[in-house]
Amino acid sequence: MKIAIRHDLSLVLGPGVQRGVEHLLLTPQSGPTQNVLGWTIEMPGIETAATFIDGFGNRAHLVSQVKPEAELLIAVSGTIETIDRNGVIGKPWGDTPPALYRRPTAETKPIGAITSKFRTAPRTGADRIPLLHALMTRVAEVIGGPEEAPAQAQSQTGDDATHSQSQSQSQSAPEASTTEAAPRPPASAYAHAFIGTARALEIPARYVSGYLALAEDGATALHAWVEAWDDGLGWIAFDPMLGYCPTDRHVRIAVGLDAASTPMVRSVPVVSSPENRELSVSVAQ
Amino acid sequence: MSQTPPFDEMHNADGTIREPYLILEEWLKEQPPQALSLMSADAESLFRRLGITFAVYGSNEGTEKLIPFDIIPRIISAMEWRRLSKGIEQRVRALNAFLYDIYHRQEILKAGRVPEKLILNNSAFCPEMMGLDPTRGVYSHIIGVDIVRVGPDDFYVLEDNLRTPSGVSYMLENREAMLQLAPELFQRFKVAPVDSYPETLRRTMESVAPENTKGAPNLVVLTPGIYNSAYFEHSFLADQMGAELCEGQDLFVEDGMVYMRTTTGPERVHVIYRRIDDDFLDPLTFRPDSMLGVPGLFDAYRAGNVTLVNAPGTGIADDKAVYTYVPEIIEFYLGEKALLKNVPTYNCTNDEERAYVLDHLEELVVKEVHGSGGYGMLVGPASTKQMREEFRKKILARPDNYIVQPTLALSTCPTFVEKGIAPRHVDLRPYVLVGDDVRITPGGLTRVALKKGSLVVNSSQGGGTKDTWVLED
Numbered sequence: 226m227k228i229a230i231r232h233d234l235s236l237v238l239g240p241g242v243q244r245g246v247e248h249l250l251l252t253p254q255s256g257p258t259q260n261v262l263g264w265t266i267e268m269p270g271i272e273t274a275a276t277f278i279d280g281f282g283n284r285a286h287l288v289s290q291v292k293p294e295a296e297l298l299i300a301v302s303g304t305i306e307t308i309d310r311n312g313v314i315g316k317p318w319g320d321t322p323p324a325l326y327r328r329p330t331a332e333t334k335p336i337g338a339i340t341s342k343f344r345t346a347p348r349t350g351a352d353r354i355p356l357l358h359a360l361m362t363r364v365a366e367v368i369g370g371p372e373e374a375p376a377q378a379q380s381q382t383g384d385d386a387t388h389s390q391s392q393s394q395s396q397s398a399p400e401a402s403t404t405e406a407a408p409r410p411p412a413s414a415y416a417h418a419f420i421g422t423a424r425a426l427e428i429p430a431r432y433v434s435g436y437l438a439l440a441e442d443g444a445t446a447l448h449a450w451v452e453a454w455d456d457g458l459g460w461i462a463f464d465p466m467l468g469y470c471p472t473d474r475h476v477r478i479a480v481g482l483d484a485a486s487t488p489m490v491r492s493v494p495v496v497s498s499p500e501n502r503e504l505s506v507s508v509a510q
Numbered sequence: 511m512s513q514t515p516p517f518d519e520m521h522n523a524d525g526t527i528r529e530p531y532l533i534l535e536e537w538l539k540e541q542p543p544q545a546l547s548l549m550s551a552d553a554e555s556l557f558r559r560l561g562i563t564f565a566v567y568g569s570n571e572g573t574e575k576l577i578p579f580d581i582i583p584r585i586i587s588a589m590e591w592r593r594l595s596k597g598i599e600q601r602v603r604a605l606n607a608f609l610y611d612i613y614h615r616q617e618i619l620k621a622g623r624v625p626e627k628l629i630l631n632n633s634a635f636c637p638e639m640m641g642l643d644p645t646r647g648v649y650s651h652i653i654g655v656d657i658v659r660v661g662p663d664d665f666y667v668l669e670d671n672l673r674t675p676s677g678v679s680y681m682l683e684n685r686e687a688m689l690q691l692a693p694e695l696f697q698r699f700k701v702a703p704v705d706s707y708p709e710t711l712r713r714t715m716e717s718v719a720p721e722n723t724k725g726a727p728n729l730v731v732l733t734p735g736i737y738n739s740a741y742f743e744h745s746f747l748a749d750q751m752g753a754e755l756c757e758g759q760d761l762f763v764e765d766g767m768v769y770m771r772t773t774t775g776p777e778r779v780h781v782i783y784r785r786i787d788d789d790f791l792d793p794l795t796f797r798p799d800s801m802l803g804v805p806g807l808f809d810a811y812r813a814g815n816v817t818l819v820n821a822p823g824t825g826i827a828d829d830k831a832v833y834t835y836v837p838e839i840i841e842f843y844l845g846e847k848a849l850l851k852n853v854p855t856y857n858c859t860n861d862e863e864r865a866y867v868l869d870h871l872e873e874l875v876v877k878e879v880h881g882s883g884g885y886g887m888l889v890g891p892a893s894t895k896q897m898r899e900e901f902r903k904k905i906l907a908r909p910d911n912y913i914v915q916p917t918l919a920l921s922t923c924p925t926f927v928e929k930g931i932a933p934r935h936v937d938l939r940p941y942v943l944v945g946d947d948v949r950i951t952p953g954g955l956t957r958v959a960l961k962k963g964s965l966v967v968n969s970s971q972g973g974g975t976k977d978t979w980v981l982e983d
Binding site: 244246247248270273274275276277278279280281282285287289291321322324325327328329482486491492493495 | 615638764765798812
C-alpha cells in the first residue's frame with residue numbers, strides 16, 4: 226500500500242534563545258515491510274545537519290540553529306510503500322544484537338497482572354509465537370480493559386503530560402481527546418506493558434515508533450507498537466493496542482528500548498512535547 | 511593472606527638490602543640527621559607554591575588539602591618493570607577489544623564466556639554506543655591501572671580505571687619535586703624519565719582525531735569546572751600539552767561539528783579529553799538537566815566529527831563485577847593467559863560465597879560495585895564491630911551491589927614519618943595511553959598509607975604519594 230504522510234510539528238523554544246540543537250528521529254528506512262519512495266524534512270538548519278545511524282540502527286539528524294525563532298517549525302512529508310508481512314520483520318543484516326533488548330528500563334517495568342499469567346508458560350522454540358500472541362491479548366485486556374484500565378491509563382497519561390523533563394514524547398496524541406468515548410491509554414502504555422513483560426520472561430522486545438494509516442479504535446496517526454524476538458523468524462511486530470500484528474497500514478520510523486529512546490524530536494533548550502500542527506497519514510493512489 | 515608478613519620492597523627477609531635500593535640506602539646513610547626533615551618541609555612548601563590540592567568529599571573541613579608527599583622514592587628495577595608493563599599492555603589491549611565487541615557483535619556474550627545479563631543489564635553499559643566505530647577502534651585511551659604487590663614477582667591488578675583516571679599530575683609533579691630536592695640522586699641512579707607524558711598524551715589524542723580532520727587536529731580538555739576535586743589536574747594537563755582548557759559553555763555544536771568560542775571567532779575542535787562523566791556530557795542525549803555538558807556533543811561524536819577521549823560507556827569494562835572476568839576476556843580476545851593476576855573476588859549473589867563473606871567480614875575488604883576513591887568501602891581488619899554490622903545489612907539488602915576480596919598484604923616501602931624511616935604500605939597506578947600504539951609511562955603514581963599498618967592508600971582517606979622510579983639498565 227502507498228501511504229502519504231504529512232506531519233508538521235512546532236517546537237516552542239521561547240524567545241531570546243542563542244542556540245537551538247535538535248536530535249530528530251523522523252526518518253523511516255526501507256526494510257522488509259516498507260520502501261521509502263520519498264521523504265523530506267524542512268526546518269531551519271536542516272541543510273547543514275549531520276545525519277548518522279544511532280545506537281539502535283535508526284537514521285538520526287543533528288540539527289542546529291543560531292538565534293532561532295521562538296517557535297521552530299518542522300515540516301515532514303513523504304511517501305512510503307508498505308508490504309504486509311504479518312508482522313514478520315526477520316533478521317535484517319547488521320541489526321543490533323537482539324539480546325540488547327532484554328535490558329530493563331524505567332518505562333518498561335513489568336506489570337504484575339500481566340507477567341503472573343506467563344511466568345511458567347513455555348516460551349522457547351515453537352511455543353514462543355503463541356506466547357507472544359497471548360501476551361498481546363493480555364496486554365490489551367489489562368491496559369485497555371474497563372476494570373483495570375482507569376488507574377493504569379491515568380498514571381500513564383499523567384506522566385506524559387507533567388514530565389516536561391522527560392524529553393518530548395511522540396505520543397502526546399492530541400487527537401485522542403477528540404474521540405467521543407473516554408480516551409484510551411496512549412499506544413505507548415500498551416507497548417511498554419508488552420515490552421516489560423516480554424523482558425521479564427527473557428524475551429528480547431523493542432519499542433517501535435511510527436505512523437498508522439486509517440487510524441481507528443482510539444489509536445492515533447502517531448502510533449507505537451512493539452517487536453519481539455523469535456529465534457526462528459527473527460523480529461516479529463505486535464500491535465498490543467489494536468490487538469493484531471502490524472499490517473501495511475503501519476509505517477515504521479524508529480526502534481529503541483522504550484519511548485524515551487525513540488522520541489521523534491529532542492531539543493536543547495528542553496521543551497515539552499512538540500505540538501503536532503498538522504498530521505495526515507493517508508492512503509495514496 | 512593477611513597472616514603472611516607483607517613484602518618489604520627495600521629489604522630481603524634476612525635484613526639485607528634488595529638490589530634496586532642499594533644506592534638509595536647509601537645515600538640515606540650519608541644524610542646528616544636533620545636533612546630529611548628539612549627536605550620534607552621544603553617539599554611541602556614547594557607543593558603549596560605549585561597549588562596542588564584536592565577537595566575531599568564529605569569531609570567536615572570541606573576545604574582544599576595538600577596530599578602529603580613522601581621524599582623517599584619507590585624504586586622498581588628495569589626487569590620488574592618490563593614484566594609489569596607487558597602485563598599492563600596485555601590488559602588494556604584486551605579490554606579495548608572487549609569494548610569494541612560488546613558495542614558491536616557481542617561475540618563474547620554469544621560464546622557464553624561472560625554472562626549476558628552482567629553486561630547488557632548493567633547501568634555502566636551505554637546502549638547509545640552500539641555500532642559506533644571510534645577512530646582506530648580505541649575506546650579507552652587514558653587508563654590508570656591500580657596494582658598492588660605482595661611478593662617479589664607477585665603483582666595483582668585491583669582496578670583497571672578505564673573511565674577518567676586521575677592523579678597523573680601528581681606523578682609528574684612528584685618527579686619535578688624530587689629533581690629539585692635531591693638532584694644529586696639522579697646522578698647516581700639512571701631513572702627513566704616521565705616528563706614526556708604530556709607530549710605523549712598530545713600525540714595519542716592527535717592519532718585518534720576524526721578521519722575527516724584536515725590539518726593539525728585541535729585538542730581541548732573539557733572540565734566540569736573549578737569545583738571539581740581534580741580541577742588542578744585538568745588545567746595542569748591542558749597547560750602542559752598546549753591544549754585549551756574548556757568548560758561546557760565554552761564549546762558549542764553547529765552544523766554537526768564542535769566549536770570552541772575564542773576571541774577571534776569559533777574554532778573547530780577535533781579531539782576532546784573530557785573529564786566530565788558520561789551522564790553529564792550532553793543534555794541532548796544523556797541527563798537533560800546537565801549544565802556541564804555540550805548539547806549535541808554525543809551526536810557530533812556519532813556522526814564522526816569529533817573524538818571523545820575516553821569514549822562514553824567504557825565503564826562497563828572496569829565495572830567491579832566485570833573485573834572478575836578479565837582473565838577470561840584476555841584469553842578470549844588475545845588467546846593468551848593473563849600475565850597479571852586478579853584479586854580473587856567473592857560474589858555475594860552466590861549463597862555459599864555470601865555466607866562465607868558474612869562469617870569473615872573482619873578479614874575481608876568490601877567494595878561497592880560502582881564506588882570509587884575509597885568511599886563506601888569496608889576494610890575488615892581495620893573496621894569496628896558497628897561498621898561490620900552496617901555492611902552486613904547492606905550486603906544482605908543488595909548483594910549484587912558489593913564485591914568482596916581478601917585483604918591483601920600490600921608491599922611496604924621505606925617512608926619518612928615522624929619517628930624516622932619506617933615501612934608503610936603502598937600501591938601503584940601506572941598510566942597508559944592508547945592511540946596508534948600502547949604507551950606506558952615508566953613508573954606511575956605510588957600511593958602510600960601513612961598511618962602505621964593502614965592498607966588504605968586513597969588520598970581522600972589519609973594517604974600520601976611518592977615519586978616512583980623505574981631504573982634503566
